[in-house]
Amino acid sequence: MTTKNQQENQAGITQEGRFYSAERLHAMHDMMLFIRRFEEKAGQMYGLKKIGGFCHLCNGQEAVCVGMEEAAEPTDYMMTSYRDHGHILARGSKPTAIMAELLGRAGGIVGGKGGSMHMFDKEKNFAGGNGIVGEQVPIGIGFAFASQYRDDKRVSITIMGDGGVNQGAVYESFNMAALWKLPVVFVIENNQYAMGTSLSRASAETHLYKRGISFKVPGIQVDGMDVLEVERKMIEALEHARSGQGPIIVEMMTYRYRGHSMSDPATYRTRDEVDEWRSGRDPIVRLQKQMIEAGLATEAEFKQKDKDIKKEVVAVAKAAEAQPEPDLSALWDDIITDEIPNAYPYPRQVG
Amino acid sequence: MAKITYREALNQAMCQEMERDDRVFLMGEEVAEYNGAYKVSQGMLDKFGPKRVIDTPITELGFSGLGVGAAMAGLRPVIEFMTWNFAILAADQIVNAAAKMKYMTGGQYDCPMVFRGAGGAAARVSSQHSQAFENWYANIPGLKVVMPSNPADAKGLLAASIRDNDTVIFIENEINYGDIGEVPEGEYIIPLGKADIKRVGTDITLVAHSRMTGYALMAADELAKQGIDAEVVDPRTIRPLDEATILASVAKTNRAVVIEEGWRFAGIGAEISARIMEKGFDDLDAPVARVTGKDVPMPYAANLENYALPSVSEIVEAARVVCNRA
Ligand SMILES: Cc1ncc(C[n+]2csc(CCOP(=O)(O)OP(=O)(O)O)c2C)c(N)n1
Ligand SMILES: [Mg+2]
Numbered sequence: 001m002t003t004k005n006q007q008e009n010q011a012g013i014t015q016e017g018r019f020y021s022a023e024r025l026h027a028m029h030d031m032m033l034f035i036r037r038f039e040e041k042a043g044q045m046y047g048l049k050k051i052g053g054f055c056h057l058c059n060g061q062e063a064v065c066v067g068m069e070e071a072a073e074p075t076d077y078m079m080t081s082y083r084d085h086g087h088i089l090a091r092g093s094k095p096t097a098i099m100a101e102l103l104g105r106a107g108g109i110v111g112g113k114g115g116s117m118h119m120f121d122k123e124k125n126f127a128g129g130n131g132i133v134g135e136q137v138p139i140g141i142g143f144a145f146a147s148q149y150r151d152d153k154r155v156s157i158t159i160m161g162d163g164g165v166n167q168g169a170v171y172e173s174f175n176m177a178a179l180w181k182l183p184v185v186f187v188i189e190n191n192q193y194a195m196g197t198s199l200s201r202a203s204a205e206t207h208l209y210k211r212g213i214s215f216k217v218p219g220i221q222v223d224g225m226d227v228l229e230v231e232r233k234m235i236e237a238l239e240h241a242r243s244g245q246g247p248i249i250v251e252m253m254t255y256r257y258r259g260h261s262m263s264d265p266a267t268y269r270t271r272d273e274v275d276e277w278r279s280g281r282d283p284i285v286r287l288q289k290q291m292i293e294a295g296l297a298t299e300a301e302f303k304q305k306d307k308d309i310k311k312e313v314v315a316v317a318k319a320a321e322a323q324p325e326p327d328l329s330a331l332w333d334d335i336i337t338d339e340i341p342n343a344y345p346y347p348r349q350v351g
Numbered sequence: 352m353a354k355i356t357y358r359e360a361l362n363q364a365m366c367q368e369m370e371r372d373d374r375v376f377l378m379g380e381e382v383a384e385y386n387g388a389y390k391v392s393q394g395m396l397d398k399f400g401p402k403r404v405i406d407t408p409i410t411e412l413g414f415s416g417l418g419v420g421a422a423m424a425g426l427r428p429v430i431e432f433m434t435w436n437f438a439i440l441a442a443d444q445i446v447n448a449a450a451k452m453k454y455m456t457g458g459q460y461d462c463p464m465v466f467r468g469a470g471g472a473a474a475r476v477s478s479q480h481s482q483a484f485e486n487w488y489a490n491i492p493g494l495k496v497v498m499p500s501n502p503a504d505a506k507g508l509l510a511a512s513i514r515d516n517d518t519v520i521f522i523e524n525e526i527n528y529g530d531i532g533e534v535p536e537g538e539y540i541i542p543l544g545k546a547d548i549k550r551v552g553t554d555i556t557l558v559a560h561s562r563m564t565g566y567a568l569m570a571a572d573e574l575a576k577q578g579i580d581a582e583v584v585d586p587r588t589i590r591p592l593d594e595a596t597i598l599a600s601v602a603k604t605n606r607a608v609v610i611e612e613g614w615r616f617a618g619i620g621a622e623i624s625a626r627i628m629e630k631g632f633d634d635l636d637a638p639v640a641r642v643t644g645k646d647v648p649m650p651y652a653a654n655l656e657n658y659a660l661p662s663v664s665e666i667v668e669a670a671r672v673v674c675n676r677a
Contacts, residue, residue, distance in 0.1 A: 052474060052475030052651075052653065053474060053475030053476040053477060053480075053651065054476055054480070101651075104475075104651050104652035104653050104654075104655075105652070108652075112650070112651060112652035112655065113477070113478070113648075113650040113655070114477055114478070114651055115475065115476075115477045115651030115652075117476075117477060117479070117480075118477055118479075118651070130479075131477070131478075131479035131480055132436065132437065132439075132440070132479055133409045133437070134409070163408070163409045166408035166409050166410050167409060167410060167440070168410060168412055168413060194408075194409060195381055195385065196381055196384060196385035197380075197381065197384075197385070197406060197408075201406060202406075202407075202408040202409070203408065268385065325652055325653065325654045325655075326650075326652050326654065326655055328654065328655070328658055330655060331647055331655050331658055332647065335646075335647050335648070337646050337647070
């Protein structure tokens with residue numbers, strides 16, 4: 001239920017008893033739109049072969065990224081899979097560093113060594129950017145363990161996909177997290193597909209929030225296309241974990257508009273299905289409507305905003321592209337190697 | 352002979368063996384309805400139906416173990432890993448179960464199955480998706496390791512691997528999938544454990560497998576222009592290794608460079624050069640040189656990736672050094 005509301009003389013929206021100021025709503029909207037336009041730009045740069053390898057875009061899933069971040073403390077840990085651009089942008093990492101990483105530049109967020117799948121920002125407590133499906137889940141409970149160990153009340157927000165949730169290590173993690181009451185929120189981004197495999201072709205129990213039942217991990221299902229609902233439900237989940245009650249599963253119902261990666265034509269789903277989500281449930285359009293209804297913005301303002309953001313993204317891409325590639329000496333940074341004599345460069349002299 | 356791609360050759364081998372033997376089935380992620388992440392199993396679901404071409408959840412450890420059990424129970428599983436990077440999750444079933452089953456059960460249980468998929472570096476996919484693991488598996492007694500470098504070998508070796516009574520680790524290469532070559536039509540088998548001389552030469556032996564065979568052939572062309580006549584030997588089967596063919600070549604050329612995409616430390620090149628030293632020492636006019644991937648995780652940036660991988664010019668340079676022509 002959305003109503004026009006004045007609280008402490010502030011314009012905003014109250015939903016389910018929670019007040020969102022106009023300022024905050026604009027910030028959430030702008031971040032979602034920024035992520036959308038950033039991803040479109042990344043797709044374009046990929047088409048121009050400026051970005052290589054695997055590149056997974058999160059168009060359609062912006063409300064999950066932004067709503068979660070709105071609910072979280074900056075000190076909370078966060079980690080996810082390779083579909084990581086939106087999450088790290090929402091965390092507040094520098095867009096130019098993210099774009100530079102996509103381009104393999106020296107100023108990339110990990111110095112050009114990781115690319116699209118391996119975005120990390122330790123300062124922002126963002127631990128990847130993990131390319132192996134399910135890999136981040138046990139790592140996530142490790143962060144939660146460290147938090148419990150130091151009793152610093154930080155929660156680990158450990159994100160996985162509807163495909164990733166079938167990895168065995170996920171259940172080992174559920175059990176340990178519940179057994180030791182670790183402060184972790186397991187977020188399942190249920191975008192209905194793992195590559196070309198629809199949820200029901202890979203999962204016997206398709207209500208993924210129930211996947212913790214036999215481990216005594218409670219679960220909730222959230223409309224992941226509604227940024228305000230995501231924020232509210234995440235607040236509850238984070239409180240649950242932070243207050244020492246142990247882990248909780250949050251299943252975000254969402255949809256990816258693009259193919260799995262840039263090379264996927266996504267022929268396994270119908271145009272109608274994509275349209276239904278895109279035009280019927282789009283998280284950005286939805287928030288815009290709510291804000292217009294509440295008299296907090298006009299369509300013209302949103303149009304102008306979009307223009308501004310597109311310009312901003314172009315500037316980000318330009319700045320990233322202007323950066324040099326990493327120095328070749330960086331090949332040997334950040335790795336222990338026992339020197340193998342005569343190895344590099346190949347011996348000019350043998351013996 | 353027809354000209355077909357490496358991926359089509361693999362497809363033909365699987366279809367050939369599935370038509371011949373109804374115990375053979377294919378299981379893995381995206382192998383059925385999506386026709387394979389790299390389209391190797393194109394059309395196989397239509398041909399053989401969902402009983403024999405099976406999509407799995409993303410659960411490598413689970414479906415690899417399923418394959419081991421099915422093989423022990425008398426079926427002939429072909430388990431596809433989308434790439435070998437993901438097979439690390441299944442290492443327990445491959446190493447602790449499949450590889451040891453026959454020995455550990457005093458010969459009661461065979462484990463006749465193939466684990467297959469793309470290995471090595473694809474383009475720009477960074478550290479976790481660009482790894483060569485043949486030396487890991489070759490180190491395990493009980494496993495055969497097979498790596499084709501061209502379409503004809505892909506067909507003949509995969510068919511032989513499916514017929515083999517041991518567990519075979521079959522490592523393909525993503526960058527080779529689109530390569531085109533002449534491939535015999537109809538039933539075609541290349542026995543495991545037989546190396547192939549891809550180019551005859553007299554001055555130096557280049558030993559290379561998988562994608563690096565192509566690099567070695569390019570290096571040989573360059574060396575020919577410089578007056579060095581290189582012989583290129585492709586072991587094709589890493590284990591069992593056809594030592595005799597390699598040693599015979601070195602006996603003729605008296606010089607060798609071993610090339611691999613994987614890391615240098617304890618790599619395949621270390622094994623092959625040790626064998627040449629142990630059994631062909633008197634034939635050598637110079638120490639054996641190795642050209643390998645650099646000992647770092649694969650970086651994403653184009654220039655760093657390029658630097659991390661072995662190159663044709665490094666092979667040429669190493670060969671010149673070994674021939675005293677540097
Ligand atoms: C262990 C492992 N197996 C397979 C893959 C290949 N792969 C990458 S993404 C993916 C699908 C994952 O789907 P999901 O968890 O739903 O996440 P989404 O891509 O929808 O965000 C697969 C099979 C991988 N990276 N790691
Ligand atoms: Mg998914």
